[in-house]
Amino acid sequence: MTNLLEASIEQAGYTSRKKVLTDVFLEVRKGELVGLIGANGAGKSTAIKAILGLSEDFKGHIAWNDCSFAYIPEHPSFYEELTLWEHLDLISTLHGIEEREFAHRAQSLLQTFSLDHVKHELPVTFSKGMQQKLMLIQAFLSKPDMYVIDEPFIGLDPISTKRFVDMLKAEKERGAGILMCTHVLDTAEKICDRFYMIEKGSLFLQGTLKDIQDKTGLEGQSLLDCFYKAVQGDRP
């Protein structure tokens, strides 16, 4: 399979004095959903920032193999002056999507995520979950080759979570690569093909669920159990 993203992060952080991340290498292939797993403060978001070129202090090499990408941030980020529809119009215009195609895709996504009734309103007044849905819609709208997703499930209602997961699977089928950073391990276990586990700024475990079960000696156990064992050892 072709690699869409190859990230070799020697070091990354927010100041040159304090390194949050060291020696992390990860790759995402076409049609593959990769989970980036770690405890709070382990360095997952820093890894994503480094991949997107947003890290203040970065050493390493990021190769996007000629692919377009969409980013879904942990904290919704949007223009307070634009309506929901105007955000989608802006993104589709910048991606060169034809007007008719845009209207069709946008309408369908708005209906999927139940935001059709507020499409002409300002997202600044939305709830956290609705703002998160805007982030998902803007990413799906452009049908990119690769998705970089940071904690997508926070604030999403169960229906939207289910629809989001289904759409991820569909995008994977289409051939898109997905790098998803999450804490929701039971969902990640079901949908991710491979995992990278980060602890204290370093990569300490990687592979498929089977590989991780083998490495932790917890055959048949859940990803959560494996992760717990890998981080905590035999401590209760």
Added chain:
Amino acid sequence: MNGRTLFFRRLFDYYKYQFKVLHAVIDWTVALYIVLPAIAFVIYQYIDLMNGRGLLYEWSEVAEWRWLYAVCGLIMFTGSIRTFLMEADKVFLLQKKEIIYQLKRYALLYSFLVTMAKWLLLFFIVLPLISHSVHITFAESTALLCYLFGLHIFFLSLKQDRIRKPRSISRWIGDILVRAIFFAGSAILIVLTQWHLLALFGILFLLFSVIRSLKKTASFTAFEAEVTEEKKSRLALAGLVMMMSQEAGMPKVKDRMRRKPLLYRNSKRIFKRRTICTGYKELFFKVMLRNGEYARQMYMLLSAFTVLIFVSPIWLKVIALLVYTGVCRYILTLIFDKVMDAPFLIGADKESDEYYRARKNCINILHYAFAACCFLAAAVSLLFT
């Protein structure tokens, strides 16, 4: 802890914060060399004026007293009914509703006192100045004070209502109409009515507004809106200071009542053609139209230079015009880059020809428009030279 203690604690914190903001701008050197001499100069001129001489006296002879209408009008637009509520109150204090009621009642009284202080200050400072052109008795001036104070409190109580409702063009126009009607009515009343009737109207306005405001104080239905307004009041001075700086920006207070934008409703486009270039342009112009902070920044710059051009000799007008065109372009460039720098546009190609074309077009359009306004001011000012 009771509401009274909480009110005084928050009032103290509020003034401490405002002092810190001022202290950040006015350090001892600025105070020593600019602020204190300016205050001394104003006091000196005021004493001169009282004695019937000096610059201000000459100016007041020419301007007479009609400018006072404008000053009163401006004061009417200031202030709000404070609550001193904080976001965390809904978690910690809303269970003890009596504390919040008490806090809001004290805050209401404080708002009335601050409003009263503004009018008293205006009257004590201004009345001696205009006494040579307007003959007004003590009873008449007290009645006028009473009326203006009552009307101001009435406007504040209307504002208290307005923050509870979503913004719309019709409400906005309605609000302007109501104010215009009351201003015009007041001007007629002040000129034509007897002083005791004027005082009576003032007291009626006051009583009506106090009863309304007390009812609102006892309600929690607009808690979020009140917290938002309180944040705006707290940050008002800091915002004013930050406005002077192009680099620093104030965190915006999120207005949860706002739903749809006033201009280009229902996501209407400015540009019919959909290209990458018009996409960037659409974004920039909509942000400029809907973001009050940017609009205010540009307006203040234009006003300052317009005044400078009006009062300067011809050679200085030309220099001011040139400086304005340069500064205006620089600020527009900063704003454009700031708008496009938002995380939402991660992944957009900002090295493309379309991006640079959009950047140049947007900056040029607004630059020419603002420069034309300033040029017009310069041309008009020549007529008065």
